[in-house]
Amino acid sequence: MNPRAQVRLLEDGKRIHLNDGPIDLIVEAFGEPNEVNTAFRAAVERFRNVLDELCGELTFLRQATRVDGLLPSGVVARRMVAAVAPYCERTFITPMAAVAGAVAEEILTTMTAAARLSRAYVNNGGDIALHLAPGEHFVVGMVDRPDRPSLFGTATVDSAQSVRGIATSGCRGRSFSLGIADAVTVLADRAAVADAAATIIANAVDLPGHPSIVRVPARGLSPDSDLGDRLVTQAVGEISDFEIATALNAGDALARSLIAKGLIHAAALHLRGEAKIVGLERFSAVIKPENLELGWSSASVLH
């Protein structure tokens, strides 16, 4: 039994909050009350072991993934490696780029295996795994800056579409970014896949060598960062409108190529109040809605 894990019912009496070290999940499920209850119990039980399992292979998971490299043993860790594998030939990426999404997916999978649910989601700090029974849908709220949440719009995901994962990445989030995007939100089949893609696209929104961008070696901030001595963005100073467009275009091009390869379905890129939105038209996207309640984190499931 892991004594660190904290589990509580939120004040609305519907969502549960699971916390263990850096893992922070908000979970909600819809269905018959006893099914919801069973799902929550299963989620809690699985949750207790997730962090210990990951930490058992942490050294491996912090190393760059290689084509035909070794596989880790944990199911969450394997999901992480699978999610970053499509990128590892062309760029530096470690399985840690998909950790949040992979954990969300694992908890969601546990819940749907244990109980009959019409809908459910596991939100791991903005990286969200979704479950939709046939005929169901979720409306997802999206933010343009994770540190200053304000919704820029919503997207509707219904069961007929294959999207079951949403992730947001950017240089203002909790993890380090090699790029300058305020936020990149990605819709993909699974949360770990969305997480890895959001990281890659956010890294691509960049102005290499620009003097107003302050970059420092990741290890200088966090000695055991998986990014090692790579330069991560600390601050973005004055940049022109043209430069904003240039940076967004770089990310946009990558997003389009990932959609073309079938890795993701849609992406929304934000920098300094400017946006590039790709593929969202299929998700009844409503941009800048009025009077919407905010969720907790960088992307949130609304209803």
Next chain:
Amino acid sequence: MPEDDAIRCDACPVLCYIKPGRTGACDRYANDSGQLIRIDPHVVLDRAVSRGDSVVPFLDRDREWDGSLVTGPENFVTAIGAGTTYPDYKPAPFIISSTVQGVDMVTVVTEGIFSYCGVKVKIDTDRHLGPETNLVRAQGEPVGHVTTGEYGSQMLSLGGVRHLTGGSRKEGTVTCETLLNLCDRKPVELTIDEGARVIVQAGKPPVVDGTQEERMRVGCGSATIGMFAKQWFGKVDEVVVVDDHITGVLSEHQAGKLLGVRETGIKMKGHRSTPGRYFRVAEPGTAWGGTNIADPLAILQDFNPKFAWPKLRLLMVSTTGEHHAYFELDEALRPVEKELPAVLSESVARIKENCEPALCTVLFMGGAGGSLRAGVTENPVRLTHSVRDALTRVTCGGAPVYVWPGGGITFMVDVSRMPEHAFGYVPTPALVAPIEFTLKVKDYAALGGYMDHVRSLDSVMEGKARRRLSANPDNPWPLAPGKSPRPRSNQ
């Protein structure tokens, strides 16, 4: 690799190395100049089960899960680090709204500067600490006095406005420091004029003249006879329970009489109160049963040969079982010490086992005066009335308080129920303590509250610079429905 001044956080198995000024992967633990801390100054009590506790509230409640559970807010903002607007006549730093079971509540959060404040210290010991009313000193300065002796404990009253601001500058400063350390649950060395040197720390056993007190007495000497008479009967002929307050003698005590214990001809020193109960068998001290005796036979006179007999078995024991000795009378009816027989060592162990651990406990006492109340409402006396009418709940760092009856808002709080580092000081000298007033929004409006300064709980939670703490599971939840105990009116 650990580098220079990075520290390793062991709060979870990620084991982050955290550089000074940075947080770990969780954003919750930080390196503050080489010290691992939970971030930030303003304490938000989180109604999660305390860290390290695996009990799961959701699993507790789900037996009655019906899909429509209603609960109160899971967060309560304490006043710790909130700051104060003193001496300005301005709204308190945080006035926060939340909804509890459908009722809109408001919590006014401020820190009070208390120059009228002190601590009441209860020291569980039977040892004599010093005569009543004598001065208690810290670093040689008078900081309070010895007050009443209570059941198994000695009370000290420390601080108060006369020591804080009525004496020399040094007296005030030392008093303030002493109070702050006691409230922060740090150890403080106190000396009592014509008495003992005591190390006092809230929640820890007292150390009297270098000896750590282990246990409270099980009862006075007479009570101990009553409690254990049956267990002694037949195994020993006479028992004396040595106690500075009331020493008990088995054969003379009502309990012994009822069992038919034979007269032993024992003769005690001291004043007999009622049969088998003796006052002042010796002087107060720090030895046997809170007396000054090291040799228990010193409190006995010669046995009366009319009743006593050779080989009479005598047990002498203190009220904590800490001291004990076993004697048998020789042919000349003189007690000769022998090894304690096994059948008796059990009863001595039983006395020890029934003694609660001796602790020092510290209650902070302060009065919420004019300007603090002015931060809550434009009409300060209405706040006092509202507290008195039990419409407003007062908490201190989220801990429950006892509001003293009569005028003003004078309250006491057990410092061990408050979060760590809850107190501060100002050079006046005076203590800074958190205080929160929680009431219904409509009652707040009625007493002239600053309605336009009310903020939502969410907006406070979103702010940076919040130290989130788990609630003390022994405290009632500050926002739990139900009235606070109503202070009795003097009218």
